[in-house]
Amino acid sequence: MRISVLGLGYxxxxxxxxxxxxxxxxxxxxxxxxxxxxxxxGIFDVEEPGLLAFLRDAFNTGNLSAGNxxxxxxxxxxxxxxxxxxxxxxxxxxxxSAGDQITNVxxxxxxxxxxxxxxxxxxxxxxxxxxxxSGLTAGKDFDLCHCPERVMPxxxxxxxxxxxxxxGGIDMKSCERGRELYSVFVEGDIYITDPTTAEFSKLxxxxxxxxxxxxxxxxxxxxxxxxxxxxxxxxxxxxxxxxDILKPGPGVGGHCLPVDPWFLVNGDSGLIPKAREINExxxxxxxxxxxxxxxxxxxxxxxxxxxxxxxxxARNSPADKLVEYLSxxxxxxxxxYVKKDxxxxxxTVRNADTVVLMVDHRDYIDMVPADILELMKGNVVIxxxxxxxxxxxxxxxxxxxxxxxxxxxxx
Ligand code: SAJ
Numbered sequence: 001m002r003i004s005v006l007g008l009g010y011x012x013x014x015x016x017x018x019x020x021x022x023x024x025x026x027x028x029x030x031x032x033x034x035x036x037x038x039x040x041x042g043i044f045d046v047e048e049p050g051l052l053a054f055l056r057d058a059f060n061t062g063n064l065s066a067g068n069x070x071x072x073x074x075x076x077x078x079x080x081x082x083x084x085x086x087x088x089x090x091x092x093x094x095x096x097s098a099g100d101q102i103t104n105v106x107x108x109x110x111x112x113x114x115x116x117x118x119x120x121x122x123x124x125x126x127x128x129x130x131x132x133x134s135g136l137t138a139g140k141d142f143d144l145c146h147c148p149e150r151v152m153p154x155x156x157x158x159x160x161x162x163x164x165x166x167x168g169g170i171d172m173k174s175c176e177r178g179r180e181l182y183s184v185f186v187e188g189d190i191y192i193t194d195p196t197t198a199e200f201s202k203l204x205x206x207x208x209x210x211x212x213x214x215x216x217x218x219x220x221x222x223x224x225x226x227x228x229x230x231x232x233x234x235x236x237x238x239x240x241x242x243x244d245i246l247k248p249g250p251g252v253g254g255h256c257l258p259v260d261p262w263f264l265v266n267g268d269s270g271l272i273p274k275a276r277e278i279n280e281x282x283x284x285x286x287x288x289x290x291x292x293x294x295x296x297x298x299x300x301x302x303x304x305x306x307x308x309x310x311x312x313x314a315r316n317s318p319a320d321k322l323v324e325y326l327s328x329x330x331x332x333x334x335x336x337y338v339k340k341d342x343x344x345x346x347x348t349v350r351n352a353d354t355v356v357l358m359v360d361h362r363d364y365i366d367m368v369p370a371d372i373l374e375l376m377k378g379n380v381v382i383x384x385x386x387x388x389x390x391x392x393x394x395x396x397x398x399x400x401x402x403x404x405x406x407x408x409x410x411x
Contacts, residue, residue, distance in 0.1 A: 002027070002073040006098045008035050008066065010313075011115060011149045012079030013044070014051060014156050017058035018185040026058075027073065028066040029101075039066035047312040047337065050157050072105045075181060077113045078127075079149070081255075088262040090119050092126060099130035106134040111143045111177045117202055117256070118146070119263040123195035124170065138170055145169035145178040146195040148202035153254070154311040164188035168198025206260040207272055212246045213257075214275035217282050220248035220404030230404035231386045248404045250358055250384040251282040251318040253307025258316045283318050286356065286384055287325040289401060293380045294354040296328050301352040301376075303345075304359025305335040312337040319358045336363045346375055353378035360387040369396035 001024055005016040008030040020026045030036050038044065042059040046052055058064045070076075080094035095116055102112060112131060114123055123146040128138045138144045146168040151159035165182050167190055169175030175192035182190055193201075216234070223230035234245045252258055258276070265272045290300055307317040314320070314335070323331055334348035335341040349355055349372050357364060369392050373379055381393055384403040393400040 001025075001075060003075045003077065004029060004070060004073045005077045005079060006030075006070070006101070007078065007080035007094070007116070008032075008039060009079060009081065010046075010048075010153065010156065011151065012077075013039070013046075013055065014160055015077065015079060015115070015149075016064060017055050018160060020058040020061055020064035021054070022184050023061075024063060024184070026064050027071070028064070029068060029070055030066065031068065033068060036066040036068050039064070048154065048156050054157055070101045070105050072107055074109075075111045075113065076102045076106075077115060078102075079115045082116045082118055082259075082263075084259050084262050090263050092118065092122065095122065095127060096130060099127050103131055103134045106131060106136055106142060108136060108141045111145075111174070111181065113144075113178060113181065114146045115149045117148060117206075117260055117263065118199055120196045120200045120203070122146075122199060123168065128170065139174065143169065143171075143174040143177045144195075145174045146198045147178055147182060148198060150202070150205070153313045154308075161185055161187050165190045166193060166198045166201055167191070168193050168195035170195060200264070203260050203264045206256050207264055207275075209246075210252060210257045210261050210279060211271060211275040213249070213252055214278040216246045216248045217278050219245065220282075221285070223404055224406065227406040229402070229406055231402070247385070249282065249318075250286045250403070251321070252279040253316040253318055254313065255315045283321045283325070286318070286322060286358075286382070286403065289382050289403070290322075290326065290329075290354055290356060293382070293399070293401065294329065294378070297330065298353035299330045299332065299351055299377065300326060301332045301334065301349045301355045303334050303348070303355060303357050303364060304361055305333050305338045305341045306359050306361070309360045310337070310362055312339065314338045317358075322356075322358070335359070336361055350375045351377045354380040354382060356382045356384065357387060358384055360385040364388075369393045369398060373397055 003019050003024055003026045005012045005028045008028045016026045016028045044052055044055040078098045080098050083091050085091050114127055136142050150163050165186050167175055167178035169178050179190045220230040237243050237245055261272045261276055302319055305317055305319040306314050332348045333341040334345055373396055379398050381398045382401045390400050
């Protein structure tokens, strides 16, 4: 079985390597010629734990190569981006163009799998008609399914193998072929359904998480106004066997949660857009805290520019937006994992008026309050993740401010 993977991004490349490492011939395709060249030379620009070694192993098997012109093969797996435009409408142009390329080389007996996250109905109403321009009929001449990726940056290898998968085939034969394909490396269960249910379930997963984080953020704002601490309240409420309040924070980043809920809704009304608004609004809260506690033109050290803990991924990170809003300040950025910001922590906080913790990276837990305060000019420490030891910082002389707690009440 020869497999083509279209899109060598954070899902496509590890997926291609999964098959290559299990003895299948895999060719990866990408419009980025640089990426293609690098894959063919065994050069991989990834930070994910264990992934580099895994990709190198795949390269060394001789089973993994890359190209920019698709050729006939047995299975095509589409792992291209599906962004939203500036009015939150899905942009399916990469999926459409991947479909066009496959159409040119599609043969009887092929299997086409769409992994990219898409609005419900895309496999049946967008991809299938494009592929049928080949003159072949879906379900009769070739098989087609949607199998959404479900992994988290930081845990890609583990989750690719261990997570359960959903295969939404256009008919029973497509479902079975999809199941057979993924059972090559998936150790979790593989559930079969129709394509639209598979598409919806992927979006429901991320929307569920986004809405639940929005509720935690709403609680944080309410707790501030009641003069109490959301973090303490949350621990108490979570004692209930059927309650699991997520953590508030400076907002929701990454390439999934800020985007995927928009694939489910049309327009701005209802719970889902409201949750998006609440999560996007949290960064304004952080901005207010900084501005209320730091003189104009002061130095603000922002710790954590990734979108979440212990990852180098900085897509849609709350810190990016914060920088935009702090144009009146001298802003210094630090992140141990994000290449552009991984300078010296001491230099970042030296002479700072305010230190803002944006991401709970494991490295920051070792910061010694007295040492940091000695380097700083001011003493304001804003913790947006409830990660620092408040007592230790206060004992060392910091004005420690916790997002969602009474000290932060902003009126
Ligand atoms: N966050 C909070 N509070 C929390 C949990 C997370 O503010 O209690 C923030 C994080 O800091 C981050 C954002 O939410 O900015 C998203 O992080 P995440 O860990 O919730 O999720 P992602 O975006 O890294 O990965 C999600 C996962 N989906 C679910 O957990 C339902 C993953 O399984 C998906 O494969 C991925 O989206 C995707 O690619 O769609």
